[in-house]
Amino acid sequence: ILNVEQSPQSLHVQEGDSTNFTCSFPSSNFYALHWYRWETAKSPEALFVMTLNGDEKKKGRISATLNTKEGYSYLYIKGSQPEDSATYLCASKYNFNKFYFGSGTKLNVKP
Amino acid sequence: DAGITQSPRHKVTETGTPVTLRCHQTENHRYMYWYRQDPGHGLRLIHYSYGVKDTDKGEVSDGYSVSRSKTEDFLLTLESATSSQTSVYFCAISETGDNSPLHFGNGTRLTVT
Numbered sequence: 001i002l003n004v005e006q007s008p009q010s011l012h013v014q015e016g017d018s019t020n021f022t023c024s025f026p027s028s029n030f031y032a033l034h035w036y037r038w039e040t041a042k043s044p045e046a047l048f049v050m051t052l053n054g055d056e057k058k059k060g061r062i063s064a065t066l067n068t069k070e071g072y073s074y075l076y077i078k079g080s081q082p083e084d085s086a087t088y089l090c091a092s093k094y095n096f097n098k099f100y101f102g103s104g105t106k107l108n109v110k111p
Numbered sequence: 112d113a114g115i116t117q118s119p120r121h122k123v124t125e126t127g128t129p130v131t132l133r134c135h136q137t138e139n140h141r142y143m144y145w146y147r148q149d150p151g152h153g154l155r156l157i158h159y160s161y162g163v164k165d166t167d168k169g170e171v172s173d174g175y176s177v178s179r180s181k182t183e184d185f186l187l188t189l190e191s192a193t194s195s196q197t198s199v200y201f202c203a204i205s206e207t208g209d210n211s212p213l214h215f216g217n218g219t220r221l222t223v224t
Contacts, residue, residue, distance in 0.1 A: 006153075032209045032210070034212060034213065043201065043218060044154075044201075044215050046214075049210050049212050051209045091213070096161065097205070099144070100156065100170070101146075101153040101155070103152055104153050
């Protein structure tokens with residue numbers, strides 16, 4: 001069992017605030033790092049897939065970075081909106097296409 | 112959206128009864144996974160499949176078995192359900208390749224009384 005950790009567990013911000021979350025993972029035999037957005041009563045949806053050290057991905061106001069040498073990834077949300085409220089999951093991919101998930105960061109954006 | 116269907120969507124069963132959950136995909140993806148979601152644990156891998164009749168255990172496989180006789184179907188069986196198996200179960204699929212994301216089904220809520 002590989003330990004993927006996310007922090008914080010939950011976050012409450014005001015509309016317009018910028019925020020970031022952390023995902024840490026074992027770097028041995030690492031293949032890829034995924035970020036997923038999970039809204040209540042829905043299924044997780046992929047935001048980013050990153051594989052290379054130093055990778056940066058951006059989608060609108062959301063961006064992510066990857067450090068494979070030290071085993072961490074950051075997810076940034078600029079100018080949070082109420083519709084950004086969701087749980088954000090990271091998952092790390094290892095040998096044999098196995099994915100291990102963190103427990104998620106639950107974001108609540110207040111109008 | 113990826114074509115993934117989980118059935119049933121909800122099930123209530125009694126302790127000691129067998130239960131089978133089905134995941135059906137129309138994407139012809141090689142990899143299929145079963146996860147369970149519990150408060151404070153995120154998603155935990157139960158079993159996964161890397162091809163027809165090729166399966167392997169995940170982190171929480173005790174009490175569960177799987178079968179994949181066709182590319183499109185991945186079955187999860189609880190041979191004798193226990194209350195600790197009350198959970199929401201998600202099926203996911205992915206293609207080969209490090210850049211391939213997981214695509215999830217809508218989940219099955221299982222309650223064992």
